[in-house]
Every structure is written in C-alpha cells, then in structure tokens.
Amino acid sequence: MIVQSVKMAFKSILANKMRSLLTMLGIIIGVASVIALVAIGQGTTKRVTEQVQGLGANLLTVNIFGRGPSTALDYEQAMRLAEVEGVELAAPAVTQNATVKFGTTSESVNVTGTNRAFLDVQHYEMAEGRFIGDVDLDFRHRVAVLGSETAAALFGDENPVGQTVSINGSRFKVVGVLAEKGESSAGSRDEIVIVPITTGERMFRTGGVRTIYLTVEDEREATAVRERVENELAGMFRGNANSYRVFSQQELLETVSSISDSLALMLGGIAAISLVVGGIGIMNIMLVSVTERTREIGVRKAIGAKRRHILLQFLIEAVVLSSLGGVLGIGAGVGAALGASRAAGMDVVFSTDVMLLAFGFSMAIGVLFGLFPANKAAKLNPIEALRFE
C-alpha cells in the first residue's frame, strides 16, 4: 500500500513537472542556502581554527603598554615570568620595522629582538644554520636569523648563512634561516628577521620589552597559568592593570567558536523561515490538487478506499514533494558551495549531519503541511465527490 502510494505520488509529480518544481522551489532554496552557507561558514571556521592552533593552543601572549621604570619591564624582569608555576618557556620580544640590506637589495621587514626560546614558542624550525643562543644575548652579538621569505628576497638562491646584512645601517652576520611557516591571520610569518634581544633593545632604543610570549606546560591548565601570570604582573606593576594584558590562544578559539555558533543559529533561523514558507507553498498546491482530484477521490472511495488510504495517499504525495525538494536543495547547495570555493577560493566543509537534518526537516515540513489538505481529501463525501465536475 505504501509502496503503491509512493509510486503514485511520483507519477503525479512527474505528470505536473513544472508545477511540482515551482512548488518545491521554496524548499529547494531554503535547503540550498543553508547547505551552502553552513559549508562556507564551517570552512572559514576550520581555517581560522587551524591557524590559531598552528600558533599553539598553549601560547599566552603578554602585551606591555606602559613606558618608564614603573610601567615597563626590562629583559631580566620579563624572564621572571618564566619561573611562574606552569609556564614552560618565555620569549620576551621587542619588534620594530627596519630596513634590511644586502648588497644593493633592501627590504623593509619586522625585526624582532628575542631569545633562544622564541624558536619553540612560535613553532619555528631551522632550515639552515643555527638560532640565536644565550651567548649572543650575553655579548650583544650582531647576529641575525632570517625568515624564509626575507632570505629569498635578499639572497635569491644563494645561501645567506655566513653573509653579512645591514639592519638600519648596522652590520649583522647571518647565522641561520628559518623554515617556511606560511600565512597567519596577522600576515606572513616568513617575512621576519630575528636578532638577540639585548642587541635589539640597544639598536631600537626601546624602553623595555613590549611583548612576552609564554608557553604553558599543559594546555588544560592554560586558564590557571594565565591567572598566575596576571598576579605576577600585577605585583610588578603595583596593581596598574592598564599597563599589561595577557591574551591566550584559547580565548581566540573561544571567540571564533562563539562567532560560528551564532552564525549557525542565524542560518538555522533562515532555514526554518524559508522551509515554513516552502511548506505553505506545498500546502497551497496540495489543496488545489485535492480540489482538482475530487472526482478521483470519489471513485477511489466508491471502490473501497478508506479514509486512511486517501489520507496516506495525499500525505505521501506532500512528503515526496517536500523530500524531493530537500534532496534537490542539498544538491543545489553543494553545487553553490563548490562554485563559491572555486570562484572565490573559499574553504568549504560539508557536514552530513547538516544535510541529514535539512532532509529530515523538509520531510517533516511535508508531513506538517500535507496533513491539512490530506485530511480534507480523506473527509470528502463520496457521493458529492463523484458528482463534482
């Protein structure tokens, strides 16, 4: 009986192709927009999350805003943060834009003065030579490590290690080159020159450390460690909380996920509205169909169809219509998302959960909005229905 009804429903849908398509359009558009937008949204979230995690979820960044002895930290003070319980490594940094020259080629890059720990804290790896060492800091050696892009820009295919570059007019010996790291939300991480922090401080004449990168031993303890670091800083600045800020990657991840959550909620709302609109379209056409087929209903009843047979027939027709719309909508949504990713280079992630949900929802819409017309059909009086012209 059900198989028969589904077959009949398909027949009647195929018999009125144009009408069926227009009826399904509401559902198709609703489902397609949700599938496409969710795919793009999840793609973007995934990309951002990966970038953040690329920096390390165990990273804490301390920014110092103040100047002068009571509102700034020197290198030794900054290194005291490394002794806070739970902190693994501390890499204080001073950064300034500078002109780096080799021969006749010059590049404007960010020069960062830091210590040995920076390599691990920022998850860099060496491609050539060595990184900054403790001895370099102690003796304020004029040595530099180049990011891969900067090295390529200045030296081309030549090996920079052992060569001499000038930074803001001072001569530095290149001791190493970093391996390629890629893009981040803050721009390229390969356009960089690293020097010992002691050398950097003197060259830039900065009043203390601006940034301190910390890693925590255990990611799960990040929040507790962060509080301890903040307490330590409060002690150093005598409670002047405006002079510093501690920022964790965890926080950034939470921000990203809360944005994507509210985005998902909004999409759900759009989906619900358009599906309800689509459902009303289906109800409308089903009512027309019931009227058009009054005589058919009369015949079916006369030859022995019960109320539930008629109810089921029209309900199945509505559900087939709406689920077909759901399937076509999923197809259109996947197509649109792939098109967007190809045309605009966007990342897309397809989730089967969302597709199943959209399909289930459109089916439910069919049941919900098919019930009223189907019930109307089932309740028709066979005598009057047979007399209907």
Add this chain to the structure above:
Amino acid sequence: MEELIVLDRLTKTYRMGGETIHALDGVSLTIRRGEFVCIIGPSGSGKSTLMNMIGLLDTPTSGSYRLDGEEVSRLSDSRLADIRNRKIGFIFQQFNLLPKLTALENVELPLIYRGVPGRERRRLALEALEKVGLGDRRHHRPGQLSGGQQQRVAIARALAGHPPILLADEPTGALDTRTGEEVMQLIRRLNEEGHTVVLITHDLSIAGQARRVVHIRDGRLLEESGVPAG
C-alpha cells in the same frame, strides 16, 4: 434462490431550507443472487439515492438493509468501505477511470485497497480485462481508448475483485446507441454467467433488456413488472 439484497422499509430524509424531503419513503425490495434488476424512474424520483443506498455510499435514515446476510445500515465509514470493496462492483455513467493510470492499473485499483499482493493482483486484473475483450489494451490510458472501450475497462474494474453485485448507474448514458448496445450485451452476458446485476436508468429501452424492472417515483417503488423473479 438466495436473497442477496433485502431492503426493508428504507427511508431517507434530507432537510433543505427548513423543508423535509423524503428522497426514499419506505422502500422494500428483495434481490436474489443471479438476478438482473433494472430500477427505472425519472430524475428526482429518488433512484440515485436508492442506488447510493444499495451501493453503501449512503446510509438510510431508518429501515434495514441486509446485504449477503449482513445488516449494513448502521456501520462505520471504514466498515462500509470494506464491504463496498468486496461486495459491490460500480459501473458509472462517466466511466470514472483515473486518466493517469493505464487500463490495467485502473482495473487493479480495487484490489490494491483490498490488500491483494502484486502478482495476484495483476493476474486478476488481466483476467477481468480479457473477460471484457480488452486484454491487448492493458497498457493504454483511458484517453487513448474510445468511449465504449473505456466503459468496458470500467466494467473490468468492477469485475476484478469478483464482487457478488454489479451496480450500474446509467452505463450507456454517455455512449452512442451502437456502443451502448455493445456494452448492454456485455452486461447481459455477465448476468448469464451468474453475476447479479442492478442497473439504474431512465431509459425504457434499456430497462426492457432486464429480466425484472422496478419503477421508482417520489421515493416509492410503484410496481414490479417484467419477467417474474426466479
């Protein structure tokens, strides 16, 4: 012979704008298995109401109706649908075939509602189509058939479930004289093969072919004439 339809003082009243209309006014009628009964009357005589009553599409206001030994005047919609499906084969003036289904699918329809499994259903439907001489047109749609052929498909649909009663409402009303005569021949032949036929018409020449004629006027059966029953 066995009594198939027993109507006892059947009445049906409608209220229309404060006025009570007696569509059927104490109708008693007995039809035995194998009979060919024609109910004749002018329009407005109550013959359609009587047909709906016999066909279980309508229930009486009072009186009793025993069909094949079972009291059916006070049953639920669902039970009535069931009995219609098993006991009565309808033949309509306008054929009432479903235009989107093939001849075979149309004939299968009552068997679907009876829950007959697919293969058996097709066998029975084909058997009925062959009985009316349209086995070779099984895949045609009603639109591709002539009026006479359509009515024969409709008769096959009525026959498919082997119901004891064939209930025909002006079966030749929409046909020209010659095809109407062919359809009547088919109905007569079916009666000779043992089917009980109840035919409703206003056409005396059609009524003349029945073995028993019942006149209806103003909701009452006036007389029974023709060849005596049995």
